[in-house]
Amino acid sequence: MKRYLALCCCVLGLLLNPALNPAFAEADQPHSVTSTEPSPEAVVGRSPKVQMLLIELTEKSLNKAVPVLEKLEQSGGEAMLPLFRTMLGGNLYFIKASRQVVALVETASGDAFADVFTGQALPDVAKKQTKKIRVNNRLRGYLRDAIARIQLSSSDPFAREKAVRNLLSELDQPTIEAIQSARVNEPNTAVQEMMDLALAMHKLTNAALAVDQLEAIEALSGSLESEVRNLLARVSESENYEPAVNKAAASALVKIQDKVEFYAFIDQLFFGLSLGSVLLLAAIGLAITFGVMGVINMAHGEMIMLGAYTTYVVQLMLPNHIEYSLWLAIPLAFIVSGLMGVLIERGVIRFLHGRPLETLLATFGISLILQQLVRTIFSPLNRQVASPEWMSGSIEINPVLSLTLNRLYILAFALLVFFLLQLILKKTSLGLNVRAVSQNRNMARAMGVRSDWVDAMTFGLGSGIAGIAGVALSQLTNVGPNLGQAYIIDSFMVVVFGGVGNLLGTLVAAFSLGIANKFLEPVTGAVLASILVLVFIILFIQKRPKGLFPQKGRAAE
Amino acid sequence: MKIKKLVSGMALAMGASMVSYGALAADTIKVGVLHSLSGTMAISETTLKDTVLMMVEEQNKKGGLLGKKLEAVVVDPASNWPLFAEKARELLTKDKVDVIFGGWTSVSRKSVLPVIEELNGLMFYPVQYEGEESSKNVFYTGAAPNQQAIPAVDYLMNELGVERWVLAGTDYVYPRTTNKILEAYLKAKGVADSDIMINYTPFGHSDWQSIVSDVKKFGSKGKKTAVVSTINGDANVPFYKELGNQGISSEDIPVVAFSVGEEELSGIDTKPLVGHLAAWNYFQSVDSEANEKFITNWKTFIGNPKRVTNDPMEATYIGFNMWTQAVKKAGTTDVDAVEQAMIGQKSPNLTGGVAVMNKNHHLSKPVLIGEIQDDGQFEVVWETEGVVPGDAWSDFLPGSKDLISDWTSPIKCGNYNTVTRTCSGQNF
Numbered sequence: 008m009k010r011y012l013a014l015c016c017c018v019l020g021l022l023l024n025p026a027l028n029p030a031f032a033e034a035d036q037p038h039s040v041t042s043t044e045p046s047p048e049a050v051v052g053r054s055p056k057v058q059m060l061l062i063e064l065t066e067k068s069l070n071k072a073v074p075v076l077e078k079l080e081q082s083g084g085e086a087m088l089p090l091f092r093t094m095l096g097g098n099l100y101f102i103k104a105s106r107q108v109v110a111l112v113e114t115a116s117g118d119a120f121a122d123v124f125t126g127q128a129l130p131d132v133a134k135k136q137t138k139k140i141r142v143n144n145r146l147r148g149y150l151r152d153a154i155a156r157i158q159l160s161s162s163d164p165f166a167r168e169k170a171v172r173n174l175l176s177e178l179d180q181p182t183i184e185a186i187q188s189a190r191v192n193e194p195n196t197a198v199q200e201m202m203d204l205a206l207a208m209h210k211l212t213n214a215a216l217a218v219d220q221l222e223a224i225e226a227l228s229g230s231l232e233s234e235v236r237n238l239l240a241r242v243s244e245s246e247n248y249e250p251a252v253n254k255a256a257a258s259a260l261v262k263i264q265d266k267v268e269f270y271a272f273i274d275q276l277f278f279g280l281s282l283g284s285v286l287l288l289a290a291i292g293l294a295i296t297f298g299v300m301g302v303i304n305m306a307h308g309e310m311i312m313l314g315a316y317t318t319y320v321v322q323l324m325l326p327n328h329i330e331y332s333l334w335l336a337i338p339l340a341f342i343v344s345g346l347m348g349v350l351i352e353r354g355v356i357r358f359l360h361g362r363p364l365e366t367l368l369a370t371f372g373i374s375l376i377l378q379q380l381v382r383t384i385f386s387p388l389n390r391q392v393a394s395p396e397w398m399s400g401s402i403e404i405n406p407v408l409s410l411t412l413n414r415l416y417i418l419a420f421a422l423l424v425f426f427l428l429q430l431i432l433k434k435t436s437l438g439l440n441v442r443a444v445s446q447n448r449n450m451a452r453a454m455g456v457r458s459d460w461v462d463a464m465t466f467g468l469g470s471g472i473a474g475i476a477g478v479a480l481s482q483l484t485n486v487g488p489n490l491g492q493a494y495i496i497d498s499f500m501v502v503v504f505g506g507v508g509n510l511l512g513t514l515v516a517a518f519s520l521g522i523a524n525k526f527l528e529p530v531t532g533a534v535l536a537s538i539l540v541l542v543f544i545i546l547f548i549q550k551r552p553k554g555l556f557p558q559k560g561r562a563a564e
Numbered sequence: 565m566k567i568k569k570l571v572s573g574m575a576l577a578m579g580a581s582m583v584s585y586g587a588l589a590a591d592t593i594k595v596g597v598l599h600s601l602s603g604t605m606a607i608s609e610t611t612l613k614d615t616v617l618m619m620v621e622e623q624n625k626k627g628g629l630l631g632k633k634l635e636a637v638v639v640d641p642a643s644n645w646p647l648f649a650e651k652a653r654e655l656l657t658k659d660k661v662d663v664i665f666g667g668w669t670s671v672s673r674k675s676v677l678p679v680i681e682e683l684n685g686l687m688f689y690p691v692q693y694e695g696e697e698s699s700k701n702v703f704y705t706g707a708a709p710n711q712q713a714i715p716a717v718d719y720l721m722n723e724l725g726v727e728r729w730v731l732a733g734t735d736y737v738y739p740r741t742t743n744k745i746l747e748a749y750l751k752a753k754g755v756a757d758s759d760i761m762i763n764y765t766p767f768g769h770s771d772w773q774s775i776v777s778d779v780k781k782f783g784s785k786g787k788k789t790a791v792v793s794t795i796n797g798d799a800n801v802p803f804y805k806e807l808g809n810q811g812i813s814s815e816d817i818p819v820v821a822f823s824v825g826e827e828e829l830s831g832i833d834t835k836p837l838v839g840h841l842a843a844w845n846y847f848q849s850v851d852s853e854a855n856e857k858f859i860t861n862w863k864t865f866i867g868n869p870k871r872v873t874n875d876p877m878e879a880t881y882i883g884f885n886m887w888t889q890a891v892k893k894a895g896t897t898d899v900d901a902v903e904q905a906m907i908g909q910k911s912p913n914l915t916g917g918v919a920v921m922n923k924n925h926h927l928s929k930p931v932l933i934g935e936i937q938d939d940g941q942f943e944v945v946w947e948t949e950g951v952v953p954g955d956a957w958s959d960f961l962p963g964s965k966d967l968i969s970d971w972t973s974p975i976k977c978g979n980y981n982t983v984t985r986t987c988s989g990q991n992f
Contacts, residue, residue, distance in 0.1 A: 097838075097937070143935060143945045144724065144839050148815040237786035271781075278773040285771070387606045389798055391832055394805075401809055411809040414773065483805075484770035485798040489604060493768055528774050533765045534735050 053124075056082050061108045065101040065140060073149050080153050088157050090123050095150040099123070100137040109137065152177055159185055164195040171201040175208065175234040183209045204230055208238055217249045224252070228259035231270075231406040236263055270408040275525055281414040283521025284421035285483065287514060289494040290501035291425060292473035294513040296348075298502055299445045300465050302356055303367045306374040307498060308491025310470040313347060314340035314477020315486045316381060319390045330395045333478060340474035347377075348470025352463045374495075378488045389487035398482060417479045424475060425514055431468070432510070441465050445508065504544050506554030516555055520544075592635035593628070593897055595620055596655040598666025598676070598687075603643025604767070604797065608876070609668050611827055612690060613638060615877045616665045618865040619884040629891055637661055641672070648672045649679045656683045662897035663688065663887055665880060669796075670694060670738045677702070686899045688887065690879035692822060692844075694741035698956040698969035698978035701899070703906060703925045705883035706876060707845055708954040709745050713792070715931040716820045716843035717746060719946050720790045721753065724818065727787040728759045730779050732795055735764040739794035742822070746792060748960040759787070769799045772806040780810060783817045791819040800824055801832050808836025815839065820933070826872035829940040837936045845929040846878035847942040850915040858914050872940070878914050879927075885911040886921055907972060917951060924969035924978075926954025 057079065064075045079087055090108075093099045098111040100120065109120045109129060120132040142150075155170035167189075174182050183206070190202045203226060211223035224242075227235050242248055243257040289311060296304045318336040325332055351373055359366045398416055403409040432438035440461045443451040452458050480490065505516030520540060527536035551557070597616050599609035620634045628634055637659045641648040648667070655661045656679070664680070664687040667673040673689055680687050680701045692707040720726040731746055733739025743762060750760060761782050763775055783789035795803055800821070807819065820841040826848050829837070848859065855873075858881065863869050890905035891897055909921045913929065920928045928951040934942025957964035957979070966983045970976070977987035 141943055141945075143943075144815050144818055144841075147839060151815060233784035234786070237784075241786075274777060275774065278771075278777070281773060282771050382602070387602065387610065389607065389801070389832075393833055399809060401811060403811075409811065411773070411806070413809060483802060485768075485801050487607075487798065489768070493770065525774055529778060532763065533769060533775065537766070 054082075062106045065106050065108065065138075072146055076146070076149060076153065080156070085157050085160070086124070088154065089126070091150050091154050091157075093123055094140065094142060095147060095154070097139075097142055099140045099142075101140060102132060102137050104136065108140070156182060156185055159189045164198050167193070167195070167198045168201050171198065171205055172232070175205055175232060178205060178209050178212075204232065204235065208235065211238065211242060217252050220248065220252045221255055224255045224259050228262055229266075231263065231266060233406065236260065236267070239263070267407050270405065274408055275529075276522065277410055277414070279522030279525035280518060281418055281521070282525055283518035284414075284418040285480065286497055286501050286521055287425065287517035288417070288421045288476035288479050289473075290498040290505075290513055290517055291421075291428060291510070292469040292471070292476060293498045294502050294505070294510055295428075295469035295472065296466055297499070298508040298510070298513070299441060300462065300469075301363075301445075301507075302466070303363055303370065304351075304356075304466075304469075305367060305371040305495065306351065306377060306491075307470075307473055308493070308495035309374045309377040310344040310348060310473035310491070311477040311480060311494055312381065312486075312488070312491040313344045313377070314474030315392070315481040315490055316385065316390070316477075317343045317474065318478045318481040319385075319392050319486055322393060329393050330397065332393075333395060333398075333482075336478045337475055340478045341471040342474075344474025344477070345467040345471030348473075349463050349467040351470075352466035356466065357459065357462060374491065378491075381488045385488075387488060389485045392481040392486050394482055413482050417482065420479055424472065425510070428472065429510060437461075437464060437468075441468075500541070500544055503548065504554055506556035506558070508558050509554075509556045512554055512556035592633050593630070593891075594659060594661040595634055595636050596652075596659065596661035596664035596666070597636055597638045598641060598648065598651055598655065598664050599668065600643040600672075601638075601640040605643040605668050605672075607798070608827060609643075611874070612665070612668070612876055612880055614866060615862070615880045616884065618862065619881065621865070622861070623884075623888060629888055630895070630897070641666075645669075645671045645675045648675045652676045652679045652685070652687075653683070656680070656685045662686070662899075663902075665690070665883065667691065668876075669736070671736065673702075674737075684899050686902060688880070688883035690876045690883055692875070694738045695745075695956055695958055696741060696961075696964055698924050698926075698971075700903065700925075700971055700976075700978060703883060703886075703921065704954065704956075705879040705886075705927055707929065707931070708926055708956060709742055709958055710955040711845065711929060711931055711952045712822055712843050713742050713746055714749060715948055715952065716822070716841070716933060717749065717792065719841075719843075719933050720792075720818070720820060723946060724790065725788050726790040726818075727755070728782065728785065728789040729755065729761070730782060730789065730791040730817075731760065731762045732775070732779075732791055732793050733764055734769075734794065734796040734799060735766055736796075739764065739796070742794050743792075745958045745960050748958075748962075752960060765795070765799065767797060767799065769795075770802045772803045776803070776806045776810050776812065779817065780812055783812075789817050791817060793819050793821040794823065795821070796823045800828060804832075804837045804840070813839065814841075814935075824936075825874040825876075826940065826942070827874045829936065830870075830872050834936060834938055834940045838938050840936050841933055841945075842936065842942060843931060843933050844875040844942075845931060846873075846875040846913070846915055847932055847934050847944060848873045849934070849937075849941045850932070850944060852914065852916045854912055854916075855914040881914065882911045882919050882927065886919075903971070919951070920953075922953055923972050924954070924956045925971060926956055926969075928953040 060075055060079050060082070064072060064079070067075055079090070083090070090099070093110040099108060100111055101108045108123055109132060110123045112119055112121045118134065120129045120137065121127060122129060152173060155173035158166050158170040161167050161170065171186065174186070186202050186205050190199070190206065193199050193202060207223045207226035211220055211227065214220050214223065224239070227239065239256045239260045243253050243260055245253070292310065293304065293307045296302050296307065317340040318333065321336040321339060322329060322332045325335070351370070355369050355373065356366060359369060394413060398413045401409040401411040402415070432441060440451070440456050443454070443456055444458050444461045448458055480494070484490065484493070501516045501520060502513055504520065505512030505514070524536050524540050527539055531539060595616065597613050599613040600606050601610055601613060617636055620636045623629060623634050637655060639651045639655060641651045652664065655664055664685060666687060667676060667689045668691050670693050673693070676687065677699055681699060685701055687702045688705055689702055690705050692712050693704065695708045729750055731743045733743055747760060747762070761778070765775065779791060800823070818839070818841055820843060822843060824842050825844060859873055862873055863871055886906060886909040887902070889909050889911070890902050894901040894905040896902070906921050907923055910918050913919050915930065915932065917930055922928060930951050931948045932944050933946040934944050937943050956969040957967040959965055966981050967979045968982055969978045970980055971978070975987070980987050
């Protein structure tokens with residue numbers, strides 16, 4: 008085992024080693040500014056022209072700020088990067104009296120101000136003397152483009168590639184010239200391709216000869232960038248081009264469209280799997296308490312809710328360790344919800360054994376009590392559970408397909424929980440006892456199995472798993488007193504559809520319902536999609552009352 | 565036996581408490597508060613209950629009204645729409661309140677309407693809503709569509725150059741009507757059918773993956789795209805989260821929301837939301853003396869320096885102030901007299917300027933567009949030049965184009981047809 012782990016680490020290390028990976032190989036070029044005083048930024052920043060423009064910036068209204076920024080970009084160039092970045096982040100202020108532009112920086116002792124260009128701290132400036140330079144979306148858009156233009160000469164190949172991609176929507180003459188000059192010295196192939204794409208797009212719109220245009224279309228075909236698709240669509244319909252060019256653009260577009268549709272299908276499949284994984288997590292605990300024990304537990308949703316609140320409390324206790332909070336929350340949520348489950352089983356359910364109607368009502372009452380308890384302790388307002396950094400954002404596979412990370416992790420996590428549970432039921436003595444009791448209680452007791460104890464443990468296990476589901480759900484949805492209610496119906500649906508008493512059935516049911524839902528949704532809308540799924544299940548249950556995977560043989564009764 | 569005893573004991577106790585209520589009632593003016601304190605809407609409505617209580621307390625400090633003290637009667641309709649009607653009846657017949665402040669969702673208002681008209685009560689409704697209604701017994705201090713949705717769309721169209729529109733909403737009456745009005749408005753402005761995408765989701769929707777990815781696809785056609793969101797309640801949190809996760813920033817596709825305010829943002833991580841927009845008549849961040857005072861009073865009253873203020877609170881504040889003025893002017897709390905005295909009442913807005921109650925029971929108020937900041941507050945990026953008078957009946961829907969509401973003589977009608985010159989007789 009250890010040897011495998013070590014091997015894995017080695018492979019990972021190799022992959023991540025910049026020297027051995029061509030995509031990163033050029034990252035270390037010395038591009039950055041040396042730290043001799045004064046830095047070029049500071050020199051440009053103090054030049055009278057820039058100073059004048061900066062004062063102008065503090066006086067202009069939001070709508071008139073773009074021309075000033077343009078002038079700043081022209082006269083300052085690379086030196087304006089810190090200014091633009093500060094402004095983009097909304098941290099640019101000016102001192103009311105002197106109209107000097109300053110940057111707001113967060114320090115350990117609170118907010119402080121610093122020089123925009125040198126970063127030198129300005130301890131004398133108090134927040135009261137300053138006013139914020141407001142930014143709106145239009146300015147943010149401009150700033151982002153400007154930063155991209157400047158960053159064409161960044162030392163990081165990813166930044167360069169991103170810069171070119173950002174510029175695809177704004178290919179005017181100066182931008183093209185900047186790209187052309189950067190292309191000559193560009194060492195990274197990925198960035199080269201992106202730059203060639205931009206140049207080809209420019210060529211297609213501006214070249215006079217049909218031959219050149221066709222050549223450009225050739226270069227563009229196969230690209231999945233939405234700007235390329237839009238351009239080709241325009242060209243294919245435009246009368247300014249020769250029919251041959253129209254046709255070439257149209258056929259290139261069809262080729263791209265096929266690819267896009269293929270990726271859209273994969274995207275939808277992923278959405279379906281992800282919804283399925285959420286359903287699986289919510290339902291798998293119920294599959295044990297309802298499926299194996301036969302207890303209709305209406306408080307199952309509240310077990311999920313308790314798990315989510317446990318995550319919240321963990322983050323509250325460890326505000327500086329959000330990154331690791333989930334790892335701690337998972338076992339804790341299992342314990343909290345599991346103990347609550349044991350408590351419910353010992354306190355209520357065991358007295359109602361064999362009376363499903365009373366069990367249903369009693370557990371429904373418990374669910375209301377738990378909800379109100381949470382309302383009293385934590386307030387009826389939703390609580391904020393932060394997502395760790397490693398769970399935010401997405402993996403971009405290509406311009407039309409990106410998988411969101413939180414969903415990806417939860418999908419993997421749901422499968423992991425499923426297999427662990429299978430392992431517990433199949434390989435441990437607890438699992439053996441659980442299966443024995445669920446198949447024939449009296450016989451199991453005759454063999455010396457403590458059926459009371461097994462009931463409590465099973466219920467605890469099911470509830471604990473629900474708690475773990477709560478941890479995962481806290482990353483996707485609101486953590487509030489009503490969290491559980493949103494999932495209880497879905498959970499029952501999955502368990503009944505999959506076949507009571509069958510974990511594999513739950514897995515298949517969860518994923519097929521998730522995928523069906525997601526493929527229906529674009530056609531019918533979210534509301535109708537869930538109605539259709541429900542109607543389908545009702546019809547299905549009419550035809551096969553025991554679900555997808557009915558229990559066979561003596562266990563069935 | 566035991567249980568019987570308990571029940572009779574409880575009944576006795578309740579009876580006793582009611583008697584004491586009755587004894588108190590003689591020399592106070594009663595203010596009914598009909599906001600959900602439990603259930604899904606408790607999140608938003610509890611705040612408004614507290615606002616009314618604060619206003620009552622302040623008024624009592626000033627010596628009450630007409631020489632009497634004000635007394636708040638709080639009931640809990642529990643986010644249960646039929647219960648709103650029952651509780652309204654209880655307030656009017658049993659507690660004999662002189663005015664009711666209440667309601668949030670349109671369905672709760674619709675449920676109260678028949679009761680309040682039958683018993684001739686008086687209600688102040690403080691939330692933005694879809695219009696297409698005007699009752700003699702209700703004053704609407706929140707925004708009508710032309711005070712929120714239409715200016716927001718104008719802003720996107722003129723200032724940001726938006727050409728493609730996603731109208732996303734929760735599936736109930738307010739988003740459906742608002743989107744119908746917006747669709748008609750956009751088409752009147754020459755937007756093609758294919759440039760409008762409409763989407764509805766259930767209450768509390770949490771799986772936004774495919775909708776957000778559809779929006780992304782819809783927005784990748786080369787024209788500037790924006791989302792006009794009438795998504796209500798806590799479904800907003802996963803929606804914005806998904807936008808952030810799929811890498812849609814506010815510069816690419818801005819989202820302008822009509823139901824997301826400071827209170828809603830106070831519970832969530834606002835990082836992925838920065839730059840998205842909201843349209844309201846009030847923002848906590850607006851710098852004015854009246855606003856500063858209101859915020860300080862609120863924080864002291866509630867005993868929590870972190871609590872925020874929001875638009876429906878301002879609407880409650882304006883409504884309450886106008887009501888006290890109208891009662892003073894009428895010299896009585898009689899509903900008909902106060903209703904007539906209300907029309908033309910002026911009250912300063914918290915954001916500056918003066919709100920006026922119009923003949924159609926709607927306010928004239930300024931409209932502000934704000935961008936969400938990372939501290940959960942809004943930065944005002946645009947505002948209307950003057951005040952916008954609330955329009956009960958939209959000018960962009962075929963059925964309501966010709967209707968106006970005017971509660972002064974000689975029309976005295978909530979849905980007067982200016983073409984046929986008739987009042988349909990239906991009161992709302």
